[in-house]
Amino acid sequence: MACLSEIKIQKYIEGGLAAVERSLVRDHLIVCAKCRASYQRYEKLEKSLGEPVYITPPPIIERNVLRMLFPRIPSYSSIFALLAASFLLLITGIYIYFDFANNSIIQAFQLTSHDTSNWIGSIIKAISTVFSTVYAVFKAINAFFEVIFKVNIGVEIIGLCMLLFLSWSFYSLSRLVLKKIKGSN
Amino acid sequence: MSLDDDQVLIEKILAGKRSSFEELMKKHNKKIFGYIYRMVRDEDVAIELTQDFFLKLYHILDKYNFEYKFTTWAYRICYNMVIDHVRKNPAHIDSLENENILPKLMESGNYVMEDTFEDLVKEEIREYTWSVVDRIPLKFRELILMRYLQDLKYEEIADISQLPVGTVKNRLFKAKEMLKTELEKDGVLK
Numbered sequence: 001m002a003c004l005s006e007i008k009i010q011k012y013i014e015g016g017l018a019a020v021e022r023s024l025v026r027d028h029l030i031v032c033a034k035c036r037a038s039y040q041r042y043e044k045l046e047k048s049l050g051e052p053v054y055i056t057p058p059p060i061i062e063r064n065v066l067r068m069l070f071p072r073i074p075s076y077s078s079i080f081a082l083l084a085a086s087f088l089l090l091i092t093g094i095y096i097y098f099d100f101a102n103n104s105i106i107q108a109f110q111l112t113s114h115d116t117s118n119w120i121g122s123i124i125k126a127i128s129t130v131f132s133t134v135y136a137v138f139k140a141i142n143a144f145f146e147v148i149f150k151v152n153i154g155v156e157i158i159g160l161c162m163l164l165f166l167s168w169s170f171y172s173l174s175r176l177v178l179k180k181i182k183g184s185n
Numbered sequence: 186m187s188l189d190d191d192q193v194l195i196e197k198i199l200a201g202k203r204s205s206f207e208e209l210m211k212k213h214n215k216k217i218f219g220y221i222y223r224m225v226r227d228e229d230v231a232i233e234l235t236q237d238f239f240l241k242l243y244h245i246l247d248k249y250n251f252e253y254k255f256t257t258w259a260y261r262i263c264y265n266m267v268i269d270h271v272r273k274n275p276a277h278i279d280s281l282e283n284e285n286i287l288p289k290l291m292e293s294g295n296y297v298m299e300d301t302f303e304d305l306v307k308e309e310i311r312e313y314t315w316s317v318v319d320r321i322p323l324k325f326r327e328l329i330l331m332r333y334l335q336d337l338k339y340e341e342i343a344d345i346s347q348l349p350v351g352t353v354k355n356r357l358f359k360a361k362e363m364l365k366t367e368l369e370k371d372g373v374l375k
Contacts, residue, residue: 006362007355038365041374045365048314049333057218061232062210065239070203 081174191255325360
Protein backbone atom coordinates (compact mmCIF):
# COMPACT_ATOMS: atom_id res chain seq x y z
CA MET A 1 0.00 0.00 0.00
CA ALA A 2 1.27 3.47 -0.91
CA CYS A 3 1.93 6.01 1.81
CA LEU A 4 -1.14 7.65 3.35
CA SER A 5 -2.24 11.12 2.34
CA GLU A 6 -2.35 13.85 4.97
CA ILE A 7 -6.13 14.02 4.70
CA LYS A 8 -6.52 10.28 5.16
CA ILE A 9 -4.43 10.35 8.33
CA GLN A 10 -6.57 13.18 9.68
CA LYS A 11 -9.78 11.38 8.77
CA TYR A 12 -8.46 8.26 10.52
CA ILE A 13 -7.80 10.26 13.71
CA GLU A 14 -11.28 11.79 13.57
CA GLY A 15 -12.91 8.40 13.02
CA GLY A 16 -14.22 9.51 9.64
CA LEU A 17 -13.28 6.39 7.66
CA ALA A 18 -15.35 3.32 6.85
CA ALA A 19 -14.45 0.09 8.68
CA VAL A 20 -12.52 -1.52 5.81
CA GLU A 21 -10.50 1.56 5.01
CA ARG A 22 -9.87 2.08 8.67
CA SER A 23 -8.31 -1.33 9.11
CA LEU A 24 -6.16 -0.79 5.99
CA VAL A 25 -4.82 2.46 7.39
CA ARG A 26 -4.17 0.85 10.76
CA ASP A 27 -2.19 -1.96 9.08
CA HIS A 28 -0.19 0.55 7.08
CA LEU A 29 0.66 2.59 10.16
CA ILE A 30 2.12 -0.53 11.77
CA VAL A 31 4.56 -1.12 8.94
CA CYS A 32 5.33 2.43 7.70
CA ALA A 33 7.49 4.51 10.06
CA LYS A 34 7.10 7.69 7.98
CA CYS A 35 3.28 7.62 8.06
CA ARG A 36 3.34 6.60 11.72
CA ALA A 37 5.46 9.65 12.56
CA SER A 38 3.06 11.87 10.65
CA TYR A 39 0.10 10.26 12.43
CA GLN A 40 1.71 10.88 15.83
CA ARG A 41 2.34 14.52 14.98
CA TYR A 42 -1.29 14.98 13.98
CA GLU A 43 -2.34 13.38 17.25
CA LYS A 44 -0.18 15.84 19.18
CA LEU A 45 -1.57 18.71 17.14
CA GLU A 46 -5.13 17.54 17.74
CA LYS A 47 -4.44 17.34 21.47
CA SER A 48 -2.98 20.85 21.57
CA LEU A 49 -5.89 22.27 19.60
CA GLY A 50 -8.34 20.38 21.77
CA GLU A 51 -7.13 22.35 24.79
CA PRO A 52 -7.43 25.92 23.58
CA VAL A 53 -5.40 28.71 25.12
CA TYR A 54 -8.07 31.15 26.18
CA ILE A 55 -7.24 34.77 26.65
CA THR A 56 -8.88 36.21 29.74
CA PRO A 57 -11.32 38.93 28.69
CA PRO A 58 -10.58 42.21 30.46
CA PRO A 59 -13.24 42.94 33.15
CA ILE A 60 -13.86 46.30 31.51
CA ILE A 61 -15.96 44.55 28.83
CA GLU A 62 -18.61 43.33 31.25
CA ARG A 63 -18.53 46.57 33.22
CA ASN A 64 -18.99 48.75 30.14
CA VAL A 65 -21.74 46.60 28.64
CA LEU A 66 -23.72 46.49 31.88
CA ARG A 67 -23.24 50.21 32.46
CA MET A 68 -24.45 51.00 28.95
CA LEU A 69 -27.43 48.66 29.15
CA PHE A 70 -28.50 49.29 32.73
CA PRO A 71 -27.45 52.72 34.03
CA ARG A 72 -27.25 52.53 37.79
CA ILE A 73 -29.43 55.56 38.48
CA PRO A 74 -32.44 56.35 36.30
CA SER A 75 -31.62 59.46 34.33
CA TYR A 76 -34.75 61.38 35.35
CA SER A 77 -33.80 61.17 39.02
CA SER A 78 -30.31 62.47 38.28
CA ILE A 79 -31.75 65.37 36.35
CA PHE A 80 -34.19 66.15 39.14
CA ALA A 81 -31.48 66.00 41.80
CA LEU A 82 -29.19 68.16 39.69
CA LEU A 83 -31.93 70.75 39.17
CA ALA A 84 -32.63 70.86 42.90
CA ALA A 85 -28.96 71.29 43.71
CA SER A 86 -28.63 73.99 41.03
CA PHE A 87 -31.59 75.80 42.56
CA LEU A 88 -29.89 75.82 45.94
CA LEU A 89 -26.67 77.04 44.35
CA LEU A 90 -28.55 79.80 42.61
CA ILE A 91 -29.98 80.94 45.90
CA THR A 92 -26.48 80.86 47.34
CA GLY A 93 -25.31 83.10 44.53
CA ILE A 94 -28.15 85.52 45.08
CA TYR A 95 -27.47 85.52 48.79
CA ILE A 96 -23.80 86.34 48.33
CA TYR A 97 -24.33 88.86 45.56
CA PHE A 98 -26.96 90.95 47.28
CA ASP A 99 -25.52 90.78 50.81
CA PHE A 100 -28.93 89.69 51.85
CA ALA A 101 -29.51 90.91 55.41
CA ASN A 102 -28.39 94.44 54.65
CA ASN A 103 -29.68 94.77 51.11
CA SER A 104 -32.07 97.53 50.35
CA ILE A 105 -34.14 95.39 47.99
CA ILE A 106 -34.86 92.85 50.71
CA GLN A 107 -35.49 95.58 53.22
CA ALA A 108 -37.89 97.11 50.75
CA PHE A 109 -39.57 93.71 50.37
CA GLN A 110 -39.82 93.40 54.12
CA LEU A 111 -41.32 96.87 54.45
CA THR A 112 -43.76 96.16 51.64
CA SER A 113 -44.87 92.96 53.26
CA HIS A 114 -45.62 94.72 56.54
CA ASP A 115 -48.62 96.38 55.02
CA THR A 116 -49.61 93.47 52.84
CA SER A 117 -51.92 90.73 53.90
CA ASN A 118 -52.28 88.84 50.62
CA TRP A 119 -50.35 85.70 49.65
CA ILE A 120 -47.51 87.58 47.97
CA GLY A 121 -46.85 89.40 51.19
CA SER A 122 -46.85 86.11 53.10
CA ILE A 123 -44.30 84.63 50.72
CA ILE A 124 -42.03 87.69 51.05
CA LYS A 125 -42.34 87.48 54.82
CA ALA A 126 -41.50 83.77 54.81
CA ILE A 127 -38.48 84.22 52.52
CA SER A 128 -37.09 87.15 54.48
CA THR A 129 -37.61 85.25 57.75
CA VAL A 130 -35.73 82.22 56.38
CA PHE A 131 -32.87 84.35 55.13
CA SER A 132 -32.71 86.36 58.33
CA THR A 133 -32.54 83.14 60.34
CA VAL A 134 -29.92 81.64 58.06
CA TYR A 135 -27.90 84.83 58.21
CA ALA A 136 -28.09 84.77 62.01
CA VAL A 137 -26.80 81.18 62.02
CA PHE A 138 -23.89 82.08 59.73
CA LYS A 139 -23.10 85.08 61.84
CA ALA A 140 -23.07 82.89 64.94
CA ILE A 141 -20.71 80.38 63.27
CA ASN A 142 -18.40 83.20 62.23
CA ALA A 143 -18.42 84.57 65.79
CA PHE A 144 -17.64 81.07 67.06
CA PHE A 145 -14.56 80.85 64.78
CA GLU A 146 -13.51 84.33 65.78
CA VAL A 147 -13.64 83.54 69.49
CA ILE A 148 -12.13 80.04 69.39
CA PHE A 149 -9.60 80.31 66.53
CA LYS A 150 -9.19 84.12 66.40
CA VAL A 151 -10.01 84.06 62.69
CA ASN A 152 -12.58 86.20 60.94
CA ILE A 153 -13.66 84.09 57.97
CA GLY A 154 -16.51 86.30 56.99
CA VAL A 155 -20.22 85.58 57.03
CA GLU A 156 -20.39 85.39 53.24
CA ILE A 157 -17.65 82.75 52.97
CA ILE A 158 -19.27 80.66 55.69
CA GLY A 159 -22.60 81.10 53.99
CA LEU A 160 -21.16 79.96 50.68
CA CYS A 161 -19.51 76.88 52.23
CA MET A 162 -22.63 75.92 54.15
CA LEU A 163 -24.90 76.30 51.15
CA LEU A 164 -22.52 74.35 48.93
CA PHE A 165 -22.51 71.62 51.52
CA LEU A 166 -26.31 71.71 51.70
CA SER A 167 -26.57 71.57 47.90
CA TRP A 168 -24.31 68.55 47.77
CA SER A 169 -26.21 66.85 50.63
CA PHE A 170 -29.52 67.57 48.98
CA TYR A 171 -28.29 66.22 45.65
CA SER A 172 -27.02 62.99 47.24
CA LEU A 173 -30.16 62.58 49.32
CA SER A 174 -32.42 63.13 46.31
CA ARG A 175 -30.56 60.46 44.34
CA LEU A 176 -30.81 58.05 47.25
CA VAL A 177 -34.52 58.63 47.76
CA LEU A 178 -35.31 58.37 44.05
CA LYS A 179 -33.26 55.21 43.76
CA LYS A 180 -35.25 53.68 46.63
CA ILE A 181 -38.53 54.72 45.05
CA LYS A 182 -37.43 53.21 41.72
CA GLY A 183 -36.23 50.06 43.50
CA SER A 184 -39.51 49.55 45.35
CA ASN A 185 -41.41 49.69 42.07
CA MET B 186 -39.97 21.71 23.99
CA SER B 187 -37.27 21.41 26.65
CA LEU B 188 -34.95 24.39 26.95
CA ASP B 189 -31.20 24.24 27.46
CA ASP B 190 -29.35 26.43 29.99
CA ASP B 191 -28.85 29.31 27.56
CA GLN B 192 -32.48 29.30 26.53
CA VAL B 193 -33.66 29.34 30.14
CA LEU B 194 -31.48 32.40 30.70
CA ILE B 195 -32.87 34.07 27.57
CA GLU B 196 -36.43 33.51 28.77
CA LYS B 197 -35.55 35.20 32.05
CA ILE B 198 -33.89 38.12 30.26
CA LEU B 199 -36.92 38.58 28.06
CA ALA B 200 -39.06 38.54 31.20
CA GLY B 201 -36.99 41.48 32.47
CA LYS B 202 -34.43 39.80 34.70
CA ARG B 203 -31.25 41.78 34.14
CA SER B 204 -28.99 39.55 36.21
CA SER B 205 -29.65 36.72 33.74
CA PHE B 206 -28.05 38.75 30.97
CA GLU B 207 -25.02 39.24 33.18
CA GLU B 208 -24.93 35.48 33.68
CA LEU B 209 -25.24 34.81 29.95
CA MET B 210 -22.46 37.27 29.23
CA LYS B 211 -20.16 35.75 31.85
CA LYS B 212 -20.81 32.31 30.38
CA HIS B 213 -19.85 33.22 26.81
CA ASN B 214 -17.48 36.14 27.27
CA LYS B 215 -14.32 34.04 27.28
CA LYS B 216 -15.09 32.21 24.05
CA ILE B 217 -16.39 35.28 22.27
CA PHE B 218 -13.48 37.49 23.30
CA GLY B 219 -10.98 34.71 22.57
CA TYR B 220 -12.42 34.23 19.10
CA ILE B 221 -12.52 37.95 18.29
CA TYR B 222 -9.06 38.59 19.70
CA ARG B 223 -7.50 35.82 17.65
CA MET B 224 -9.30 37.01 14.55
CA VAL B 225 -8.41 40.71 14.77
CA ARG B 226 -5.16 40.38 16.75
CA ASP B 227 -5.58 43.73 18.45
CA GLU B 228 -6.68 43.89 22.06
CA ASP B 229 -8.38 47.30 21.89
CA VAL B 230 -10.32 46.36 18.78
CA ALA B 231 -11.24 43.01 20.34
CA ILE B 232 -12.55 44.74 23.47
CA GLU B 233 -14.60 47.15 21.38
CA LEU B 234 -16.02 44.44 19.14
CA THR B 235 -16.85 42.19 22.11
CA GLN B 236 -18.71 45.05 23.79
CA ASP B 237 -20.55 45.84 20.56
CA PHE B 238 -21.45 42.18 20.20
CA PHE B 239 -23.03 41.91 23.65
CA LEU B 240 -24.88 45.21 23.24
CA LYS B 241 -26.25 44.07 19.89
CA LEU B 242 -27.11 40.68 21.33
CA TYR B 243 -29.16 42.27 24.10
CA HIS B 244 -31.06 44.50 21.73
CA ILE B 245 -32.00 41.75 19.30
CA LEU B 246 -32.53 38.99 21.83
CA ASP B 247 -36.29 39.15 21.30
CA LYS B 248 -35.69 38.03 17.71
CA TYR B 249 -34.04 34.80 18.85
CA ASN B 250 -35.87 31.68 17.69
CA PHE B 251 -35.97 29.05 20.43
CA GLU B 252 -36.02 26.25 17.86
CA TYR B 253 -32.32 26.84 17.18
CA LYS B 254 -29.32 26.47 19.40
CA PHE B 255 -28.41 29.80 21.01
CA THR B 256 -24.67 29.49 20.41
CA THR B 257 -25.11 28.95 16.68
CA TRP B 258 -27.27 32.06 16.43
CA ALA B 259 -25.02 34.16 18.67
CA TYR B 260 -21.76 33.03 17.08
CA ARG B 261 -23.17 33.82 13.67
CA ILE B 262 -23.82 37.40 14.78
CA CYS B 263 -20.31 37.54 16.19
CA TYR B 264 -18.83 36.02 13.01
CA ASN B 265 -20.61 38.59 10.82
CA MET B 266 -19.41 41.46 12.99
CA VAL B 267 -15.83 40.27 12.85
CA ILE B 268 -15.95 39.63 9.10
CA ASP B 269 -17.37 43.14 8.58
CA HIS B 270 -14.49 44.55 10.57
CA VAL B 271 -11.95 42.43 8.72
CA ARG B 272 -13.31 43.56 5.35
CA LYS B 273 -12.98 47.17 6.41
CA ASN B 274 -9.45 46.64 7.77
CA PRO B 275 -7.87 43.92 5.58
CA ALA B 276 -4.26 45.13 5.78
CA HIS B 277 -4.34 45.23 9.55
CA ILE B 278 -5.58 41.68 9.89
CA ASP B 279 -3.48 39.61 7.50
CA SER B 280 -0.08 41.23 7.68
CA LEU B 281 1.44 39.60 10.70
CA GLU B 282 2.85 36.44 9.24
CA ASN B 283 6.06 36.52 11.25
CA GLU B 284 4.71 37.90 14.44
CA ASN B 285 4.78 35.65 17.45
CA ILE B 286 2.14 36.55 19.99
CA LEU B 287 3.30 33.98 22.53
CA PRO B 288 4.79 36.57 24.91
CA LYS B 289 1.48 38.42 24.93
CA LEU B 290 -0.39 35.25 25.75
CA MET B 291 1.99 34.55 28.60
CA GLU B 292 1.32 38.03 29.97
CA SER B 293 -2.40 37.38 29.85
CA GLY B 294 -2.27 35.07 32.83
CA ASN B 295 -3.36 31.95 30.99
CA TYR B 296 0.10 30.52 30.93
CA VAL B 297 -0.07 27.84 33.61
CA MET B 298 3.21 26.53 34.96
CA GLU B 299 2.97 22.80 35.49
CA ASP B 300 4.95 20.74 37.94
CA THR B 301 6.91 18.34 35.78
CA PHE B 302 9.21 18.97 32.87
CA GLU B 303 7.07 16.81 30.63
CA ASP B 304 3.98 18.81 31.47
CA LEU B 305 5.88 21.99 30.87
CA VAL B 306 6.91 20.79 27.42
CA LYS B 307 3.30 19.84 26.63
CA GLU B 308 2.14 23.23 27.81
CA GLU B 309 4.72 24.99 25.67
CA ILE B 310 3.70 22.96 22.63
CA ARG B 311 0.08 23.92 23.28
CA GLU B 312 0.94 27.60 23.68
CA TYR B 313 3.12 27.52 20.59
CA THR B 314 0.49 25.70 18.55
CA TRP B 315 -2.05 28.40 19.35
CA SER B 316 0.44 31.12 18.52
CA VAL B 317 0.86 29.48 15.09
CA VAL B 318 -2.94 29.41 14.70
CA ASP B 319 -2.81 33.19 14.93
CA ARG B 320 -0.44 33.31 11.96
CA ILE B 321 -2.29 31.21 9.42
CA PRO B 322 -4.48 32.94 6.82
CA LEU B 323 -7.83 34.18 8.00
CA LYS B 324 -10.05 31.81 6.00
CA PHE B 325 -8.37 28.84 7.72
CA ARG B 326 -7.94 30.51 11.09
CA GLU B 327 -11.62 31.34 11.47
CA LEU B 328 -12.56 27.68 11.02
CA ILE B 329 -9.92 26.44 13.48
CA LEU B 330 -11.21 28.96 16.02
CA MET B 331 -14.82 27.93 15.55
CA ARG B 332 -13.99 24.23 15.70
CA TYR B 333 -11.60 24.23 18.66
CA LEU B 334 -12.02 27.48 20.54
CA GLN B 335 -15.79 27.67 20.32
CA ASP B 336 -16.16 23.90 20.24
CA LEU B 337 -18.63 23.83 17.35
CA LYS B 338 -19.62 20.91 15.14
CA TYR B 339 -18.95 20.91 11.39
CA GLU B 340 -22.62 21.51 10.66
CA GLU B 341 -22.75 24.48 13.04
CA ILE B 342 -19.61 25.98 11.48
CA ALA B 343 -21.14 25.50 8.03
CA ASP B 344 -24.30 27.24 9.21
CA ILE B 345 -22.43 30.17 10.70
CA SER B 346 -19.93 30.67 7.89
CA GLN B 347 -22.48 29.89 5.14
CA LEU B 348 -20.16 27.30 3.60
CA PRO B 349 -20.98 23.72 2.58
CA VAL B 350 -20.04 21.13 5.22
CA GLY B 351 -17.60 19.50 2.77
CA THR B 352 -15.76 22.79 2.26
CA VAL B 353 -15.56 23.32 6.00
CA LYS B 354 -14.05 19.86 6.49
CA ASN B 355 -11.56 20.27 3.65
CA ARG B 356 -10.48 23.69 4.84
CA LEU B 357 -10.00 22.35 8.34
CA PHE B 358 -7.88 19.46 7.04
CA LYS B 359 -5.84 21.95 5.02
CA ALA B 360 -5.54 24.26 8.05
CA LYS B 361 -4.24 21.43 10.22
CA GLU B 362 -1.80 20.38 7.53
CA MET B 363 -0.49 23.96 7.47
CA LEU B 364 -0.22 24.02 11.24
CA LYS B 365 1.63 20.70 11.27
CA THR B 366 4.07 21.90 8.60
CA GLU B 367 4.71 25.15 10.52
CA LEU B 368 5.26 23.31 13.79
CA GLU B 369 7.60 20.83 12.14
CA LYS B 370 9.53 23.69 10.55
CA ASP B 371 9.87 25.39 13.94
CA GLY B 372 11.01 22.09 15.49
CA VAL B 373 8.07 21.97 17.92
CA LEU B 374 6.52 18.78 16.53
CA LYS B 375 9.08 16.00 16.36
